[in-house]
């Protein structure tokens with residue numbers, strides 16, 4: 001099977017590359033922005049037509065949520081137009097497309113686990129542009145897998161690494177304790193994406209690890225596993241005003257996985273322990 005991974009230098013792109021490299025009969029074409037800028041329609045059509053992948057996995061995105069509020073055009077270009085270009089180019093050669101999306105398509109204002117059948121209502125530019133990315137992909141290519149994830153960490157910059165770094169220079173740290181979500185390892189997300197593609201299980205899927213916590217809970221767990229004695233103090237979102245509104249309750253249920261091939265993700269605590277013990281030390 002010939003696969004194109006765009007945004008291959010990002011957290012998810014790296015993990016997918018690693019896992020696919022362990023699978024036989026997979027030929028990978030890996031592109032970062034310098035090899036293929038997904039916002040460049042002509043370049044995308046030409047590249048896809050020349051290489052003829054059977055599956056395109058789009059890991060490229062504008063993930064800086066606050067910057068998207070200021071850089072609206074760039075956010076739409078990368079998160080909506082890029083996926084549109086890839087979905088169309090894939091359709092023209094009969095290829096499938098995987099588009100990765102986010103919990104930010106919801107408003108996060110209700111205290112319930114959200115399934116794929118719940119109403120979307122993004123409150124940020126990032127969320128709006130990612131939702132439009134989902135929509136164009138599903139309209140333009142019927143052979144699509146749209147996978148929403150949240151609070152992602154892996155090989156790259158992420159919250160887990162930031163907290164460990166901050167602990168090196170701080171005796172106490174204030175961390176937000178009124179936003180809930182599910183920390184998700186790229187390992188679990190990549191496993192699910194590989195399984196969806198293998199089973200040709202097309203459609204819209206939620207994919208996070210299991211359980212829920214606040215950023216404060218997550219920090220406490222990171223420090224417990226790493227034996228870090230920096231004191232963690234809970235605080236409110238209002239104490240850290242940010243340009244993009246953060247969802248209060250953003251817990252996704254992997255309902256479509258449960259209803260189809262099964263949910264193979266681990267609890268967020270198991271996945272985090274594995275990440276910190278095996279990948280970080």
Ligand SMILES: NC(=O)c1ccc[n+]([C@@H]2O[C@H](COP(=O)([O-])OP(=O)(O)OC[C@H]3O[C@@H](n4cnc5c(N)ncnc54)[C@H](OP(=O)(O)O)[C@@H]3O)[C@@H](O)[C@H]2O)c1
Nearest residue numbers: 007009010011012033037038060061063100102149150152
């Ligand atoms: N990170 C999270 O917490 C989170 C949560 C929910 C959903 N997601 C979604 O999960 C997916 C993977 O996220 P991630 O954390 O792996 O992202 P990431 O680490 O930020 O990687 C994104 C990659 O896309 C590249 N890129 C940006 N613009 C591009 C363009 N025009 N053409 C080609 N490549 C481009 C970036 O390159 P540069 O670094 O050079 O810009 C980067 O390597 C994304 O769709 C994201 O929206 C992430």
